[in-house]
Amino acid sequence: MEQVFERVCGLDVHKATIAACVRVPDAKGKRVQSVQTFGTTTADLLALRDWLEAHGVTHVAMESTGVYWKPVYYVLEERVTCLLVNAAHVKKVPGRKTDVQDCAWLAQLLEHGLLRGSFVPPAPIRELRDLTRYRKSLIQERAREANRVHKMLEDAGIKLATVARDVLGTSGRAMLEALVQGTRDPAVLAELARGRMRAKLPALRQALAGHFRPHHAFLTTQILAHLDYLEEAVATLSGRVEAILAPFADAVQRLDTIPGVNQRTAEVLIAEIGVDMTQFPSDRHLASWAGLCPGNDESAGKRRTGKTRKGNIWLRAALVEAALGATRTKNSAVAARYRRVMRHRGHKKAIVAVAHSLLVTAYHVLARQTTYHELGADYHDRRHSERVARRALQTLEQQGYRVTLERVA
Numbered sequence: 001m002e003q004v005f006e007r008v009c010g011l012d013v014h015k016a017t018i019a020a021c022v023r024v025p026d027a028k029g030k031r032v033q034s035v036q037t038f039g040t041t042t043a044d045l046l047a048l049r050d051w052l053e054a055h056g057v058t059h060v061a062m063e064s065t066g067v068y069w070k071p072v073y074y075v076l077e078e079r080v081t082c083l084l085v086n087a088a089h090v091k092k093v094p095g096r097k098t099d100v101q102d103c104a105w106l107a108q109l110l111e112h113g114l115l116r117g118s119f120v121p122p123a124p125i126r127e128l129r130d131l132t133r134y135r136k137s138l139i140q141e142r143a144r145e146a147n148r149v150h151k152m153l154e155d156a157g158i159k160l161a162t163v164a165r166d167v168l169g170t171s172g173r174a175m176l177e178a179l180v181q182g183t184r185d186p187a188v189l190a191e192l193a194r195g196r197m198r199a200k201l202p203a204l205r206q207a208l209a210g211h212f213r214p215h216h217a218f219l220t221t222q223i224l225a226h227l228d229y230l231e232e233a234v235a236t237l238s239g240r241v242e243a244i245l246a247p248f249a250d251a252v253q254r255l256d257t258i259p260g261v262n263q264r265t266a267e268v269l270i271a272e273i274g275v276d277m278t279q280f281p282s283d284r285h286l287a288s289w290a291g292l293c294p295g296n297d298e299s300a301g302k303r304r305t306g307k308t309r310k311g312n313i314w315l316r317a318a319l320v321e322a323a324l325g326a327t328r329t330k331n332s333a334v335a336a337r338y339r340r341v342m343r344h345r346g347h348k349k350a351i352v353a354v355a356h357s358l359l360v361t362a363y364h365v366l367a368r369q370t371t372y373h374e375l376g377a378d379y380h381d382r383r384h385s386e387r388v389a390r391r392a393l394q395t396l397e398q399q400g401y402r403v404t405l406e407r408v409a
Contacts, residue, residue: 004113009052009080010106011062012099013069016040020048021103022055023111033107035100040068045075052080061110063087064118073120083110083117090115119289125274128244132271133314135237142230148223149176157210163203168227171197175208176224180217241267251275254365257372258358259334260326268318269362277367283360290315292356308352316355323354333375334358340380 012019018040023033034055038048052060060076061083062069069084076082090109109115121129146168150161158179164172174192183189190204197204245252248270255266273279273286280286287293291311327338327350334354342350365372389405396403 002113003111005059005111007056007058008107008110009055009057009060010103010108010110011060011072012102012106013062013065013072014040014099015068017099018044018048018072019099019103020051021100021107022052022057023104023107024055024057031111033104035104037099040071042071042075045072048072049076049079052076059083059110061085061106061115061117063090063106077120082120083115084120085115086118119273119279121274124244124247125271128241128267128271129314131237131241131244132268135234135241136268136314136317138230138234138237142227142234145223145227145230149220149227152216152220152223153210156212156216158212159207159210160204163200163207164197170194173224176220179212180220180224182217184212238264241271245270248275250369251366254369254371255362258322258326258361258365259329259332259372259374260322260324260354260358261362262322262325265318265322268314272312272315272318273362273366275366277363280363283363286363287356287359290319290359292316292319292352292359315359319355319358320351322358323351326354326358327351331374331377333377333379336377336380 007022007024009020009022011021016039018038019035020038021033021035023031026032036051038044038051057080059081062072062085064084064086073082073084085106090106106115120126149167153160153167160172160175161167166172167176171193174194175189178189178192186205186208189208190201193201193204245267251270252263252266255261255269256263261269273290277286280289284293288309289311291309293308295307295309323334323338326332326334329335334357337357338350338354341353345353361372364370393403393405
């Protein structure tokens with residue numbers, strides 16, 4: 001088998017130890033390997049780096065094991081070419097499962113050029129990714145706390161959620177705080193309604209009659225305090241994200257022109273895929289990496305399920321949310337694509353198809369440094385008509401006819 005890289009190293013990374021195997025040529029040109037175990041503290045990682053430099057290693061491969069690969073990758077990336085590989089892509093022959101054999105196998109695969117490195121963004125994008133992911137986790141936690149408020153009110157027999165669209169809105173929050181402070185009269189609580197809620201006073205008086213006990217008041221106090229903290233933390237994180245995104249403000253504005261993509265979605269897109277699209281040879285490679293393209297499962301000429309593969313869950317979630325918003329955009333090709341797929345494949349597959357289209361659009365917006373150009377709601381119908389005419393023309397020409405097309409006025 002052809003040798004691609006001369007001096008390589010495979011790393012089997014664990015929480016406390018790293019097994020390293022270096023494969024280099026000896027004085028006679030034969031391949032020799034050296035295996036050594038290192039710790040994972042910073043001093044040990046620097047010793048590993050010095051050991052690799054002493055052997056003249058140019059390429060290092062390691063599996064993406066949880067978060068343990070990160071400090072190793074960050075220490076080595078400035079001195080050698082690091083490849084972060086998917087563990088599922090380097091499965092070995094059964095019966096050879098030890099740390100030493102793992103790193104030796106990685107080194108052998110690497111020297112023959114059989115490994116594909118995963119996309120690891122530069123440091124500024126990595127920091128932005130940490131912030132947006134943590135913010136998303138806090139937003140999800142805030143939603144869980146809101147659900148706990150609903151459960152608490154149901155347990156107390158208060159049906160505020162059946163009348164108010166948002167229990168934690170201005171009116172709902174005022175009623176909850178009054179309940180915590182000891183007010184139990186439904187009429188008094190209903191008078192705290194503001195704006196459009198004033199039109200629902202009779203229904204509110206009935207919904208607010210329950211058995212709200214001190215136990216419920218204590219738990220509600222804790223939940224509301226946690227909600228206040230979460231909202232403040234999300235606002236602080238958003239400010240930090242905006243500050244880090246300042247150098248990429250133009251890219252955010254261009255992404256914001258895509259239907260369904262708002263400021264927050266654009267921030268997530270840049271945090272997950274960066275702004276340098278040369279990392280992905282084409283939009284198809286990006287869609288495959290994100291897990292938003294149809295899967296391939298074909299055997300004996302028969303194609304089975306085309307379900308999508310596993311990919312970047314944070315990017316997928318953001319694009320699916322954007323797709324749900326884009327389907328409500330009037331006179332757009334994105335909404336037309338949703339309706340076209342939904343008629344035959346259902347809502348879920350249509351949403352994933354729209355999310356795929358949005359990702360492809362974002363790729364070209366970033367790669368070409370342009371803005372979104374609306375193709376029109378009849379774009380897919382026009383493309384379908386053109387394909388039908390082209391196929392009919394090819395069929396007639398194959399049968400020996402010469403056809404001239406002329407559009408009717």
